[in-house]
């Protein structure tokens with residue numbers, strides 16, 4: 522089998538892979554190869570024809586393809602090598618990649634690797650959805666692919682389970698395409714999508730959102746004819762007597778995303794159970810030296826602007842690693858989530874430079890503060906009016922505040 526050699530291989534041509542490859546090349550890494558299994562670059566953005574991308578970065582609401590094109594143009598201008606229609610099948614020891622394309626199987630030996638494989642949606646099986654499986658059950662992203670990329674309408678009378686952002690966006694899209702969206706049912710007592718999407722995709726179109734409610738049965742033999750929904754109690758069980766039938770021909774699932782880390786696991790890279798992504802330090806380096814991770818494969822982002830920013834940092838760090846400018850830290854400070862915090866990222870830092878701490882709260886709060894502390898010593902405190910699991914919180918932490926720290930805990934006060 523042919524073995525190719527490259528200084529840096531970036532896996533995935535979505536916004537994370539694109540920004541990381543560009544930043545690495547701009548930081549002096551000349552031999553960058555980007556591998557994408559699809560026939561085109563852009564990742565999930567290609568199917569997101571709604572606007573709302575790039576508000577932070579470009580100060581305007583771009584569509585997904587417009588946002589991606591900005592990076593593809595820069596990739597072209599820098600003449601960064603790419604292999605499209607090529608899938609990375611496995612990573613041996615993190616640095617030897619086995620790839621497959623129309624031209625056959627090949628091996629690539631890489632000085633450094635950036636993981637940018639994105640994530641996939643939870644399916645009916647993944648959430649153990651009760652009931653039968655007639656035609657008419659789609660994940661929201663699959664429905665988006667059918668409608669936006671293949672011009673295929675998926676149904677006329679729709680029920681959406683889960684209030685994740687993709688489901689909310691599809692509620693609006695389906696309404697605009699002439700379907701009747703009966704309701705969105707959410708098992709949690711709060712919506713899991715961004716407040717702006719609740720307003721713009723449901724409220725503006727009069728689509729009801731029922732919280733603490735879930736689908737407990739699916740009806741129909743060939744095609745979905747309806748679902749039974751019921752209120753869900755604090756014990757996470759259906760409340761007896763609250764069951765009702767909702768007629769529909771389509772059930773859309775918007776019940777969460779799973780970072781696509783099969784390659785990462787296969788290379789024995791440590792995975793953090795809270796993010797389902799790699800365990801990383803403040804350089805976004807995984808437990809395998811020279812393998813970095815960014816974007817949705819690392820942790821699910823709500824805004825693509827932050828994906829690009831994170832990936833650019835990773836690209837620069839990888840270039841520094843390849844130049845030998847990145848010294849391994851002599852010791853590490855572990856960062857742990859405490860009360861009210863779902864996850865933190867990075868999970869450990871070298872304590873030699875300032876870093877950005879990303880986190881999500883585990884439930885909604887109002888008028889609270891996020892506190893970073895070492896034992897009883899306060900390192901950083903950020904007061905916030907609204908804290909919501911759907912919105913990632915970012916905090917800059919100064920290195921002089923963590924001198925001599927052994928570990929840090931982040932909690933909601």
Ligand SMILES: Cc1cc2nc3c(=O)[nH]c(=O)nc-3n(C[C@H](O)[C@H](O)[C@H](O)COP(=O)(O)OP(=O)(O)OC[C@H]3O[C@@H](n4cnc5c(N)ncnc54)[C@H](O)[C@@H]3O)c2cc1C
Pocket residue numbers: 532533534535536537538556557558559563564565566569572573574575607608609610637638639640662665686687690781784815816817818822823824825826828
């Ligand atoms: C439906 C939907 C709507 C969204 N709406 C908004 C919005 O309105 N505003 C906003 O800011 N953000 C939005 N987002 C979020 C934003 O799109 C994501 O945060 C962003 O696309 C993540 O970028 P990524 O590069 O990490 O992943 P992806 O875009 O998923 O890209 C990953 C790429 O890796 C490739 N890949 C995976 N495995 C392999 C392999 N083994 N070999 C080769 N290639 C591989 C995939 O084919 C894919 O192209 C939305 C996301 C979705 C899913």
